[in-house]
Amino acid sequence: METRDRTPNEKTGEAPVDFIREIIAEDNRTAKHQGRVATRFPPEPNGYLHIGHAKAICLNFSVAVENRGTCNLRFDDTNPTKEETEYVDAIQEDIRWLGFDWEDRLYYASDYFERLYEYAVQLIQQGDAYVCSLTPDQIREYRGTLTEKGRESPYRTRTVEENLDLFGRMRAGEFEDGAHVLRAKIDMGSPNLNMRDPTIYRIRRAHHHRTGEAWCIYPMYDFTHCLSDSIERITHSLCSLEFEDHRPLYDWFLDRLDVFHPQQIEFARLNLNYTVLSKRKLRQLVTEKHVSGWDDPRMPTLRGLRRRGYTPETIRRFCDRIGVAKRDSVVDIELLEHALREDLNRTSPRAMGVLRPVRLVIENYPEDQVEEMELVNNPEDPAAGTRMVPFSRVLYIERDDFRVDPPKKFFRLAPGREVRLRAAYLVTCTGFTQDEATGEVTEIRCTYDPATRGGSPPDGRRVKGTLHWISARHAVEAEVRLYDRLFAAENPNKGDDFLAHLNPRSLEVLEGCYVEPGLANVSPGDRFQFERLGYFCVDPDVRAGRPVFNRSVTLRDTWAKIEKGKKG
């Protein structure tokens, strides 16, 4: 695994550690667990993993690796009505893609159902749990409110024998769904609602993705999670902030049962601006078809990011950079984009692609001549070598690269102006034709200077603009999908309708784009930097002979900024 790059500490020169790594280091120092470090990533298989999960995955797995410890993958599958094998497969695939390995430590909370049942029996025997026959509404009513204490259930005083009998019959399927629940007997007067006799088992006749119909009672999260951690001898159980209130309960079960006691530590989950990360909202985007699926390149899911062209390295590096702390925060999406550019700049081969083509005719270039121009594949990586690209009399250039009436600081092509065609020749614009009705430029004409082959004028004259181009005769047609952020509002969660903030221009599909002939036979997942435009990734949707590219992210664009600034 690559070295971490967290902010260096001035005094020690070492990467500072977050508060969790600090706690673990201290536990190692005091040999709390004989120096053993065991973490786990515990997803519920009821949805696809997203960038927020990546933060937790990176934390749990990295902390384990750094301490020569282990990180288990455990599916928290205690609610059969919501969980499906489709998700357990997808989750494993995504974690592997991210680059983490749980080796043979794949577990399911449902593996522990029998032991959990025995623990529940023990609780009953100790007088720490009872079967409650209140209805859900009554339970809620008895629970009290944030400011008022709760009242004890009339069933709270059932004898151990009666509870044992009832609980056994719950398991045996003698009761209707919802007729009874098993509750921990703690304190209805606790200011912490979680301690007001929480439900630990409910009757629910539903097909479970692993245990099938074997059970009709299922344990609740609070009971299951701490004991699963204990069974796996997890040393540090990392979870998000909203479980802070649950920690006393986590500890209570382990103390009452007198079993191995992991430490729960909470950290702030990731929030990203211009993004929603709640499973409910992501699901809604999919089911209501605001996106094409869980892997739509605009989705913050790992599958979406992958299809967009993100690399595992980018995501891991991003997670390293955002750090781990307890305060709620909203990370700027630009930091993610920066991580992507940084990675792709280093690794992506360059290519030329003209997205919105306009014909450029070189009047003094021989009609049938073709020259092969040598282009550098990656200036950041000399080992990537060079390639030959055909050049001829009729080319396509980017519509944006020509202006009839150029604004200040525009140093691309315009009537009378000279620019460089990348790695080819210097050309001077001699004229253009326009559509009479629309005013749209239909063709640009120019002459070239044969002495500038390769792009370097022998007289050393400076040319400010360099344009990318595609030889019309050799052009490969492509579809290009221009993606932008899915939401137009910085915080789409604000207000009661996040869909109202959808960015209407989050996807623009361009047909009739042209790319270098070398890109005729690309494969899904191949990444390129289209010079001067951005990073692009080949989509799985390739149709016969016509590649489809997704724009992962644009290049930083100083000119766009200048233009935008003028208008604003």
Next chain:
RNA sequence: UGGGGUGUCGUCCAGUGGCAGGACACAUGACUCUGGAUCAUGGAACCGGGGUUCGAAUCCCUGCACCCCAGCCA
């Protein structure tokens, strides 16, 4: 009005009694056959009010703001 948390540049993260630092973003300049990359420079913050101390982001007191909790979800 109960309980649990959190407040440091625009954003994220450090700093744990001794010059408030890094990254992203922003701005300026250098360089450049990608208006990319790279390099240099700059502006920019300790929630408020008291107190302790030679010295406070850090310790104490007191306000304030924000987040989470009333599933038989996780």
